[in-house]
Amino acid sequence: MDEPHQKQKNKYSIIVPTYNERLNIGLIVYLIFKHLRDADFEIIIVDDGSPDGTQDVVKQLQQVYGEDRILLRARPRKLGLGTAYIHGMKHASGNFVVIMDADLSHHPKYLPSFISKQLETGADIVTGTRYVKGGGVHGWNLMRKLTSRGANVLAQTLLWPGVSDLTGSFRLYRKSVLEDIISCCVSKGYVFQMEMIVRASRKGYHIEEILGSICNCINRPRAFGIFIASSMPPKPPTKDPDEILHAIQDCLSAIQTHMESQDNREHDMEAKHESLHPILYHPR
Amino acid sequence: MKHIVKILALVVAITVLWIGLLQTSVIPYNHTWLLPIYFVVSLGCYGLLMVGVGLMNFPTCPQEALLLQKDIVEAKEYLKQKGVDLTLN
Numbered sequence: 001m002d003e004p005h006q007k008q009k010n011k012y013s014i015i016v017p018t019y020n021e022r023l024n025i026g027l028i029v030y031l032i033f034k035h036l037r038d039a040d041f042e043i044i045i046v047d048d049g050s051p052d053g054t055q056d057v058v059k060q061l062q063q064v065y066g067e068d069r070i071l072l073r074a075r076p077r078k079l080g081l082g083t084a085y086i087h088g089m090k091h092a093s094g095n096f097v098v099i100m101d102a103d104l105s106h107h108p109k110y111l112p113s114f115i116s117k118q119l120e121t122g123a124d125i126v127t128g129t130r131y132v133k134g135g136g137v138h139g140w141n142l143m144r145k146l147t148s149r150g151a152n153v154l155a156q157t158l159l160w161p162g163v164s165d166l167t168g169s170f171r172l173y174r175k176s177v178l179e180d181i182i183s184c185c186v187s188k189g190y191v192f193q194m195e196m197i198v199r200a201s202r203k204g205y206h207i208e209e210i211l212g213s214i215c216n217c218i219n220r221p222r223a224f225g226i227f228i229a230s231s232m233p234p235k236p237p238t239k240d241p242d243e244i245l246h247a248i249q250d251c252l253s254a255i256q257t258h259m260e261s262q263d264n265r266e267h268d269m270e271a272k273h274e275s276l277h278p279i280l281y282h283p284r
Numbered sequence: 285m286k287h288i289v290k291i292l293a294l295v296v297a298i299t300v301l302w303i304g305l306l307q308t309s310v311i312p313y314n315h316t317w318l319l320p321i322y323f324v325v326s327l328g329c330y331g332l333l334m335v336g337v338g339l340m341n342f343p344t345c346p347q348e349a350l351l352l353q354k355d356i357v358e359a360k361e362y363l364k365q366k367g368v369d370l371t372l373n
Contacts, residue, residue: 026368060368061368104356130343138345140344153335
């Protein structure tokens with residue numbers, strides 16, 4: 001199996017859940033097309049009925065790039081991030097799924113490294129890490145760093161997942177693997193991403209990390225409020241004085257649920273994901 | 285369920301070791317009695333130390349912010365040419 005042939009065969013479905021991302025969705029689509037020239041891919045935008053006309057922008061983008069490359073799969077109202085992935089996955093025709101945030105915290109220029117890492121190693125999941133040398137964040141305050149670190153240390157100590165960054169969400173999955181793990185995730189909020197990766201590592205899937213690349217560089221657009229969203233009303237600040245407390249509570253509940261429900265896979269998927277907290281849409 | 289078994293096994297092993305020490309009284313009884321407290325305290329210290337070290341070495345990348353800014357300008361230019369209206373009307 002030579003590599004060009006392999007590359008020809010693979011198709012990547014990039015799922016981008018959006019809510020009020022009118023400006024960012026245009027930017028991210030442009031950047032994806034700029035950086036992913038030689039791969040076969042489609043962008044699936046799952047919009048939860050944004051009032052700011054995100055869907056109109058997506059329709060205009062479809063005119064520019066083609067309706068077969070950009071798929072708009074809207075839902076009538078905010079239904080949560082977990083279900084957004086499931087919804088997007090139903091329409092995905094690729095054999096790999098990339099999940100990324102629309103707020104430009106995940107820069108599309110890393111997509112080629114995800115893909116080549118997957119091709120090199122044959123991994124089931126490729127995840128971006130902020131904690132390895134070369135990775136990094138920008139525009140985070142101390143509280144957010146503390147939360148991120150605290151949750152990661154707590155989970156590393158108790159769960160031994162063998163992945164250095166548990167809460168990062170810029171990942172490439174083999175489609176069948178994502179379907180498998182998403183169907184048994186029960187947690188919500190901050191820990192959803194964490195649970196997915198821990199479950200994947202427990203199930204023995206091959207996980208690779210991207211080293212030396214900066215993945216979750218800018219996590220919150222409001223760090224760049226001045227020039228990203230100058231024409232948009234500012235989003236409510238995310239800073240919550242109890243953020244760390246919530247993160248640790250979430251973390252503990254994830255550990256608890258993880259231990260209790262390892263074999264609990266027969267649950268009705270829809271019912272579980274109804275309760276998923278919309279991580280992406282959090283105006284906390 | 286495998287992981288909880290691993291953790292429980294570890295806890296049981298440590299407890300057995302402790303009870304063994306209590307029984308054989310190799311170390312003075314008073315000291316052995318306090319060992320679990322030392323253990324918990326040192327576990328806490330380890331956690332705090334890891335968080336502290338992690339915070340100190342938290343990688344940042346201000347140069348990426350500038351690159352992104354350039355990308356955004358470029359993307360806006362291009363989309364404007366193509367007639368995509370990104371501004372909120």
